[in-house]
Amino acid sequence: MNGTGGDARLRAVAELARAVAAAKSPMEAAVAAASSARVALGGSMSAISRWERDRGRLRVLVNDGDLAPGEEPQPAEEVYSVADFPEIVEFLHAKWTEGGEPHAWIETAEGPAQARGGAYCHQRVATLRRRGRTSCVVAPILLHGLAWGELYVARGAGRPVFDRDDAEFATVLATLTAAGIAQTERLAEVRRLAFSDPLTGLANRRAVDQRLEEAVERHRADGTPVSLVVCDLNGLKRVNDQLGHAVGDRLLVGFGSVLSLCGAALEGSLVARLGGDEFCLLSVGHRAEEVVAVAEELCVRTKWLGLGDGVAVGVASTDAEIGVVTSGRRLFRLADAAQYRAKALHSVEPVVAGRGAPEDPVVRLADQPAGHDVERRRFRGRD
Known part of the structure; x- marks a missing residue:
């Protein structure tokens, strides 16, 4: 699938929704979403990252697809300082203050001339070049009105760069991902309450x-x-x-x-x-x-x-x-x-x-x- 075609994208949406609905934990939802989103957008690799606000960093939860050296499917400690990716904060803040909702943006190995969505990050461009990829689309994952993390999908060498339609579609996929993660977090909380003592925090x-x-x-x-x-x-x-x-x-x-x-x-x-x-x-x-x-x-x-x-x-x-x-x-x-x-x-x-x-x-x-x-x-x- 190359990211075009209305019927194909409807099927992709249904597949991602089905996959995350079957997940039993937030991690399972992230794994399912990363795989489904990569296929839906015709990417060579994808990742789901969590924004750890209290530490000012992005933690990669899952990498999927054609991984470069150093990338692991479920890395134990792959984190990036938000200082290296300021567009996460700046872009989201700009969109909220404009009264709209945050949506996906695109970076390319060519740099600013090819960038879409008003965002540009030297770190992402450098990473694309170093790993032999042509472009990436980054979509914020929002839970409870806050940026929870991001969905990242990249295409390898020889593949066309992502366009505006791809970015809009990535926003839809990120929204479905957020719904799946929220559902599994609620289930995890229900299980925690069912098996724990509310006063002491011990098991029951x-x-x-x-x-x-x-x-x-x-x-x-x-x-x-x-x-x-x-x-x-x-x-x-x-x-x-x-x-x-x-x-x-x-x-x-x-x-x-x-x-x-x-x-x-x-x-x-x-x-x-x-x-x-x-x-x-x-x-x-x-x-x-x-x-x-x-x-x-x-x-x-x-x-x-x-x-x-x-x-x-x-x-x-x-x-x-x-x-x-x-x-x-x-x-x-x-x-x-x-x-x-x-x-x-x-x-x-x-x-x-x-x-x-x-x-x-x-x-x-x-x-x-x-x-x-x-x-x-x-x-x-x-x-």
Whole structure:
């Protein structure tokens, strides 16, 4: 496709819209948009870049097509100072103050004589020449009324330069790209809210349930150890009653930070607030003794908060004498029973399920049928 023909461009618009609509993340949307836009405009390569306003630079997210040496499909660190591309700021500002909307502009390897749209950037011209390309079209990607980044499409040597119609078409493609990125950002935010605790910023019970079942499946398949640390923050009710809920919230946030700090020693662990004064840490791939050491450190560090009455901590691990674990529910019940016993004993150290094998009271308590013992705390697992 060479960028001409009304029917072809309508099909190209439909293809780009379909591609970005199928994306599940902003990066997937950028990858899909870069590829579709390159084909639609008859370019040899394309790129999507993000404008990092707070750092005054453009970060290239994706390069697509016939790439030059040094260009990577998804570069880890390809950034350019906005000082080298001032037209991004100047051009957008001019268009907004004129009361119009920003649209695409063209640069060519020939420099100002061939440039369209009132923009001219020595850096872009130098880059075109260095990489053997004849011209490029640059279209701003706008989200929520602000310049989010840009769509860049270039043509290689021997190809005709872009013209005004191409620039207008690039503006349409950038608008579709913006819609796709906005949609995936909204979905990402919905997922974040669905799996996080709004007060502490930690994961929530839903996230733990999902990750735990996946971890237990992995354990059953290859024996990877899975451990769960369940914590009950002591004294929260007293803090709320005597000092107010705002102070109680600070205690919860503070404990969440301590738990996160300790959990960082177990790479890949998930730290979560289950609700109220209950928290947990899920570890995959670490031996039981490593997890217990972290739980012990947690008990010590919690005293530094200066509020509350410490923490009751229970640990359950497939890497311990707790019997066969075939579901996340059983591991949760074991960790919960260990935490319950720690609370009943006013223990300043974690209680570990299986340490009293084969007659460990924690394991017996966890394996009791629901409702069998009136003093047995109701477990959070679904029976």
